[in-house]
Amino acid sequence: MAELTPDSPLATKVVPSPNQGPRKSATAGMPRPSMIILHYTGMDSGVAALQLLTNPLSEVSCHYLVWEDGRIFQLVPEVARAWHAGKSVWKGETDINSHSIGIEIVNGGHRFDLPAYPPQQLEAVKALCLDLMQRHGIQAGHVLAHSDIAPDRKDDPGEHFPWADFADSGIGLWVPPAPLAEGPRYQSGDEGQPVRALQALLAMLGFGLDLTGVFDARTVSVVKAFQRHYRPELVDGIADLSTMMTLKAVLQATKG
Ligand SMILES: [Zn+2]
Numbered sequence: 001m002a003e004l005t006p007d008s009p010l011a012t013k014v015v016p017s018p019n020q021g022p023r024k025s026a027t028a029g030m031p032r033p034s035m036i037i038l039h040y041t042g043m044d045s046g047v048a049a050l051q052l053l054t055n056p057l058s059e060v061s062c063h064y065l066v067w068e069d070g071r072i073f074q075l076v077p078e079v080a081r082a083w084h085a086g087k088s089v090w091k092g093e094t095d096i097n098s099h100s101i102g103i104e105i106v107n108g109g110h111r112f113d114l115p116a117y118p119p120q121q122l123e124a125v126k127a128l129c130l131d132l133m134q135r136h137g138i139q140a141g142h143v144l145a146h147s148d149i150a151p152d153r154k155d156d157p158g159e160h161f162p163w164a165d166f167a168d169s170g171i172g173l174w175v176p177p178a179p180l181a182e183g184p185r186y187q188s189g190d191e192g193q194p195v196r197a198l199q200a201l202l203a204m205l206g207f208g209l210d211l212t213g214v215f216d217a218r219t220v221s222v223v224k225a226f227q228r229h230y231r232p233e234l235v236d237g238i239a240d241l242s243t244m245m246t247l248k249a250v251l252q253a254t255k256g
Contacts, residue, residue: 141173196212
């Protein structure tokens with residue numbers, strides 16, 4: 001394999017992963033990345049994660065790996081399709097790998113009780129996001145969590161990821177969540193027009209969700225994913241008043 005030159009001036013090292021291919025397009029031409037997907041590695045060390053992400057048998061990879069100390073390794077060229085998203089959907093697009101840059105952040109995640117992201121690591125991820133957004137013209141609201149696009153399967157980068165702080169730097173979409181309060185709530189098993197309306201709002205934001213009018217398992221997963229990202233204080237899959245008000249505010253912000 002030819003020596004890979006880093007695409008980002010922020011990458012300190014290149015460790016090529018064989019787990020890549022050409023980006024695919026439904027129409028003519030090579031799709032440019034229009035999304036950034038953030039992940040945590042969810043393993044006991046960055047070394048173990050790097051081994052997995054470069055092992056041909058694992059069939060997983062990402063474009064960038066960001067270590068706890070802020071070092072950034074590039075594993076796959078930006079022009080290529082890395083294998084980080086898996087089965088996923090956002091705004092109807094199901095081949096997220098062809099349309100995104102994947103960033104793996106070294107962090108133990110839920111298996112290790114959500115260790116805090118060190119400040120130097122977060123600064124590196126921020127700088128990398130801004131560099132990618134600028135070079136590829138990626139919109140702030142198209143910086144997403146893996147859990148946003150695969151809510152049934154994935155919890156990363158987790159409710160401990162500081163989306164509010166990132167939004168202060170112009171990365172991602174964020175509004176201050178509505179406080180927890182008494183009021184109407186919808187949950188697993190509920191049916192009817194309010195559930196359908198909730199599903200419509202979540203789908204409008206981008207989540208892959210059918211408007212069944214039934215608060216089914218998929219709806220629970222999507223509500224949890226929404227909470228993980230936008231109302232991280234309580235991730236319970238119940239659409240309470242705070243969740244619904246926060247959802248409406250986030251949608252309003254997408255129009256702003
Ligand atoms: Zn992930």
